[in-house]
Each structure stands twice: as structure tokens, then as C-alpha cells.
Amino acid sequence: MARFAMLIDASRCTGCNACRIACQMQWQLPPARYYNRLEHNEKGTYPNTKWEITPIQCMHCDNPPCRDVCPTGATYKRTDGLVLIDGKKCIGCKYCMVACPYGVRQINDDGIPEKCRFCAEYIIEGKMPPCVSTCMNEVRIFGDLDDPESKISKLMARKAVYQLLPEKGTRPRIFYVRK
Amino acid sequence: MFTRKQWLTISLILVCIGAVGAINILLNGEHVMGNTNQVPWGILIAGYVFFAASSTGVGLISSLGHVFGIKRFELLGKRALLISIILLLCGFGVLALELANPLNMIYILLSPNIKSPIWWMGALYGLYLLLLFAEFYYSLKEDHKKVKPIANIALITKLAAVSNLGVIFGMLHSRPFWQGPYYSLYMILTAILSGAAILSIAFYFVGQKGRQVVYQGENILINLGKILAGALFITAIFTFWKILTSLYGGIPGKSEAAIALLVGPLGLKFWVMEIILGIFLPLFILIKYSFQPQKVMFASILTMLGVLFMRLDFVLSGQIIPLELIEGLQITGYNPYVPGWSEWALIVGAIGATIFLYMLGEKKFNLDVIVDNHEHQENLASTKTTLVKVEA
Numbered sequence A: 001m002a003r004f005a006m007l008i009d010a011s012r013c014t015g016c017n018a019c020r021i022a023c024q025m026q027w028q029l030p031p032a033r034y035y036n037r038l039e040h041n042e043k044g045t046y047p048n049t050k051w052e053i054t055p056i057q058c059m060h061c062d063n064p065p066c067r068d069v070c071p072t073g074a075t076y077k078r079t080d081g082l083v084l085i086d087g088k089k090c091i092g093c094k095y096c097m098v099a100c101p102y103g104v105r106q107i108n109d110d111g112i113p114e115k116c117r118f119c120a121e122y123i124i125e126g127k128m129p130p131c132v133s134t135c136m137n138e139v140r141i142f143g144d145l146d147d148p149e150s151k152i153s154k155l156m157a158r159k160a161v162y163q164l165l166p167e168k169g170t171r172p173r174i175f176y177v178r179k
Numbered sequence B: 001m002f003t004r005k006q007w008l009t010i011s012l013i014l015v016c017i018g019a020v021g022a023i024n025i026l027l028n029g030e031h032v033m034g035n036t037n038q039v040p041w042g043i044l045i046a047g048y049v050f051f052a053a054s055s056t057g058v059g060l061i062s063s064l065g066h067v068f069g070i071k072r073f074e075l076l077g078k079r080a081l082l083i084s085i086i087l088l089l090c091g092f093g094v095l096a097l098e099l100a101n102p103l104n105m106i107y108i109l110l111s112p113n114i115k116s117p118i119w120w121m122g123a124l125y126g127l128y129l130l131l132l133f134a135e136f137y138y139s140l141k142e143d144h145k146k147v148k149p150i151a152n153i154a155l156i157t158k159l160a161a162v163s164n165l166g167v168i169f170g171m172l173h174s175r176p177f178w179q180g181p182y183y184s185l186y187m188i189l190t191a192i193l194s195g196a197a198i199l200s201i202a203f204y205f206v207g208q209k210g211r212q213v214v215y216q217g218e219n220i221l222i223n224l225g226k227i228l229a230g231a232l233f234i235t236a237i238f239t240f241w242k243i244l245t246s247l248y249g250g251i252p253g254k255s256e257a258a259i260a261l262l263v264g265p266l267g268l269k270f271w272v273m274e275i276i277l278g279i280f281l282p283l284f285i286l287i288k289y290s291f292q293p294q295k296v297m298f299a300s301i302l303t304m305l306g307v308l309f310m311r312l313d314f315v316l317s318g319q320i321i322p323l324e325l326i327e328g329l330q331i332t333g334y335n336p337y338v339p340g341w342s343e344w345a346l347i348v349g350a351i352g353a354t355i356f357l358y359m360l361g362e363k364k365f366n367l368d369v370i371v372d373n374h375e376h377q378e379n380l381a382s383t384k385t386t387l388v389k390v391e392a
């Protein structure tokens, strides 16, 4: 069984937002709706300052609070690790939105809080999610952690990585390369 | 005060305002609501909490009579049950419009997730509503043998339901201001607060119809006023410590939310509506006028106004601070939230519906209570008309 994950090397990000736009194109989202975003953070003290950029999207947590709070099981976790939503079971209570510590859910026109789906339909065909394939700097690496030959497995073995908000106990499937 | 006809007209106007809001929400969904992706829960969730907790509070106070056997509270009997049913139905109505896909509720039964506090909310409040109907039905038939066990189960159910209402928020580790058991206890307390206030308003108007609601010569509003004063006082203490513990140590997400309440965008609502109008002024009126029935009613109206804003402050304070997901991320500003007019209209409509349905109930059912009391016949005999019929 595959164990999909993503490794993000934020230090390579130029802030061009191509990942966000590629995702919006892929899923035909209106301009104000997006499943990935860039957080900008000012670091240092003048004059030694810099913008630090962190790409954020659904973390496909191994212990997802959005799944735990969902009253109908509309939000579920697949055995390959993807956290997905079954729209026909969703009552639109938005509990998952409030429960997500990463603030990644976006309400769609049907009142369903959607989010990054790791492009579930594409990756099973062996394709890459557009946010990965479109990036000129290879900021995102997507793959199967159970395959030792995958690029992500090899990089993860070499690099020091961290996850966002480990204290929340969510155990995200998105890892960041330590700067 | 207004005549019955005028009250009916006013409540129907409010219901119509609510209906316009409801239709607008049904047609346009999220677009006409103030909710955003950063503040997913808005005034309708606050409205639901307002109605559901009030319904439970009314039930909890009436339990003093039919569960704990305190005779004077048995006077509340059927009226309290009816009010509780109406408030809960109005709460469900408000919630149904907040949910984007209420028809999918069937999956609460088909694929239940018992880890979800919202699932428990549906189960417990659903059960509570059924028990209320049963208790009301047998109370109307004066079948006290059946009422008693139902009332006992209902007491446990309502305590579980209202504390679970707090758990819905308390379980959220993503929202430090809400997280923890505090809001479970707070919900029980403030349910009693709004229950006492609503019963005071209702029984004041019952008394207005020339019938005194008295027990041993003492107007029931005096007892309700005392419960209200106690609940107001404890709520003030709860609120004080909640704010202080949240501020202490400057914990991210917690202290900023407390600051938002004290001096931030929620400040006006918090100080003017929740604290001054909703807690201190009613407490002052109650104590200054020694629980005079009319003053208890005024204090109760102020309290309910305060409770409405208290619920809104509570729902917003957990979401107003942007999530801090990257260490050292500078949080600039607050998550904005402005309720849509349709949402306000819906809340107003639900209040109108509560008044309207209650008046219908008063007309349709015999809500007077027979209390078995031998000792104080003389006292009661001296009252012009009384709701308490004494069984020899």
C-alpha cells in the first residue's frame, strides 16, 4: 500500500504563486478560492531582514482533527493517507473548518468545505499534482514514502525535516526541509 | 402593556421578517451570510446556542419541581415544558439554515461518527426533544406516574446535551481560547441564566392576565429572580476568571482573543451588551428593587439581550484571531466578520416564532398546574385567582 506524502523546500520558493494558479486551473476554481497558499513572514531586524515564504495546503494528517469532528464521516482518510471529503454525506456544518489548525478548508458553492485532495484522481495514474509539476524550482516533491526508491523517500532520508504545529498532534503528511 | 391581539401581531411581523431572511439564505446560501473561510461559524451558530441553551435552561429550572419535588417550582410545569419545546424547535430551525446541506442529516444515522461532538449534539438534543414531547403529553393528561420517570431521564439528557454543547467548542485544539472543559460548565451555568430569565418573562405575562402565579403567597417571579441573580453573579465570576486566565502569560491565540474582547473589535459588544446591559444592570435592578415581579421581568429582558450578545462574543472570540501556524508569524489584525441582514432577520424571526407559538399553546392547552398542598390553603384563598389549584 502506498503512503503518499509531500516534501516542501520552502527556501527555494520565489513566491511566484504558479502552484496556486495551477491548482485553481486544474480544479476550475474562481479567483478567490484556492487550495494552496503562500504565507509570508518577515524575519530578522532592520537592515538584516528577509521575507520567508511557506507554502501551505491540506497536510493530509495521519491524525486529522477534521475527520474526527465530522459527524457523518463525510471527511475520511484513505488507506494511502489522503484525507478526502464525500460531498454527498456532508451536511455543511463547517466543524472541519473550525477544527483544522492549518486553516486550509474553503467553502465551495455547494456549501462543502473543500481543500487540497493531493489530486487523488491523478496520482493513481502516476501523474503529479499540478502544484508539483508546475513549479520551476522543484519546491514540492510528491511521492510514496513506502517506496524506498521514490525521490521523496531518498530526500527524506538525507534532509532534516519538520512538520507544522507538531504540538497539535495532527502528524501531517507534509514535511518541510529545515532551513 | 400590549393586548393579546397586539402581541400576536407583533410576533407575526417578526416571523415575517425572519421568513424573508430565511428565503434569502435558502436562495443565495453563503453569499448572503457573514461567514468566511477564516470565520466559518457566525451569528446563526450563536443563535442556535442561544435557543438550545435557553431551552435546556428552562428545562433545568422546571426540573426543580418535577424531579426534585420542590413544590413552588411545580407551578412552572407544563408552561416550562411548552417553552422548552418551542425554544428547541426554533433553535433547530436556525441551525438548519446555517447548515449548507441539512438534507444530508440522514447520514448522521447512516454513517455516524461517534467521535464527533456534533454527532452527540444531534443525538442528545434529538432525544431531549422526544422526551419533552412525551413529558408534555403526559403532563397534559395529568398522568404523573408516567411524567416522573420521563422527567428523571430528561434531566440527565438535558445536562448531557447542554454540557456537550460546550464540548463542541472545548474539543477544538486548533482554537486555544475555546479548548478545555471550561465551556461545558459555562454552558450549564448560562443555560440556567437564560432559563430563569425566559421563565420570568413568560410568567410575568401569565400573571398579567389577572391570575397570580403564587405559592404560599409568594409570587414565583421572586424565586425566579433570585435564581437569575445567582446565575448572573456566578456568570460574572466565570467571565472574570476566563478573561484573566486567558490574558495571563500572553499565550498565543488565548491572550489575543481576550484582548479582542476587552479592547478589540468585540469590545463594544462585550462591555456594553454582554457585561453592562446583560449582567450588571439586571443584577442591580434585581437587588435594588428586591425582586419585585415587574422589575424581575425588566431585568430578564435585559439579561436575554445580553445573552444573545454573549453567545455571539463566545462564537466569534474563538475564531477572530488568525491561526498562527508558523512559529514567529506576525499576526496582523483580526479575522473580520460582519453578519448579513438575513441572519439577523432570522434570529429576530425565531424570537417572534417563540412568542407566537407560545401564545398559540396558551390558547390551545390547559397549562395551569394542580399542586397538592394542604398547609397553605389560607394564603392561597386570599389571592384573587391563582394558578395553583389546591387538592383537598
Ligand code: SF4
Pocket: A066, A069, A070, A071, A072, A073, A074, A075, A085, A089, A090, A091, A092, A093, A094, A095, A096, A097, A112, A113
Ligand atoms: S462540513 Fe461536511 S465534511 Fe466538514 S465536518 Fe461538517 S459534515 Fe463533515
